[in-house]
Amino acid sequence: MEKLDNINDKYIIKHVLGSGSFSQVFYAESRKNEKKVAIKCIDRIKMTSKKSLLSEIDIHKKLKHPNVVQLLETYQDAEFYYLVMPL
DSSP states (O other), X not given: OEEOSOGGGTEEEEEEEEEOXXXXXXXXXXXXXXXXXXXXXXXXXXXXXXXXXXXXXXXXXXXXXXXXXXXXXXXXXXXXXXXXXXX
8 A cells, every 4th residue: 555645646635425434435536637536535543453454455456347346546644544446
């Protein structure tokens, strides 16, 4: 997972698509190519098992199926883990 100072350096966050107990999903656009994406922001403080999350991310990156949303990129900063997916 790539370390990042600020997710806003790579993406323009537009609005919230949904939220849960320890994460929020945002509609965003890439600053590089204006590609529209969903970014799941997982609160590191509320996350109970980093090992479990990293294992799930590793499996998700390997999945290639038309009914499974592809995981494009993953980032982390001091507060959040970010999972970037296509819209």
